[in-house]
Amino acid sequence: MLGIELKSGQIIDATFVPVPIQRNGRDNNALIKAGAVPIEWGQDIKPNKLAHKDTKLIASHACTDASVHDSQVLEAVLRDEAVGGKEVWADSAYRSEEQEQSLNDSEHTSQINERAYWGKPLSKSQEISNKAKSRVRARVEHVFGHMENSMGGIFIRTIGIARAKVGVTLMNLTYNLCRIEVLIRNKVIGIDRVGAPKICPAA
16 A cells, blocks of 8 residues: 555564553552653654655554563564564563564564673673664654654553553554655655545435
């Protein structure tokens, strides 16, 4: 559709979405702490960067409460390599031996940053590799930056996970529509106009 074929690779990341907090309970206190994390990604984005050839569209997403670790939902958002691309970029929070084996089994190529462990720092070659991977992975921050700076912020005004999932889905859809408009305007997508079917008069 519109000349877009999403097979170049998959960049996976997560962000906190602050929600209204009810006053009582331990879980609420955890949400307050999660919601207080400032989202500063994308504040240095220059307008001309929106004309990059990469599409930066959201292809899949998952919504959980703040207690769920990022790595636990990688499988939920990962697309088949034939559809989304073989290479998978993500930060070191997503890396584990089990995750690497799972990606290999599903015929993906891991570009997930390597992580240091207590008493086992990264080697020079690992640091160089991570830096190269991060240059690609950083593009996902442009998505969050656009939401934060051009869409009124990343915030859900409803209570409950079910409503939050709907809100996040609509936020992602709105972002994609904005991004497609930019791609059309900058002639990244080969299309002159978007047509609509004729509206039949009421009988």
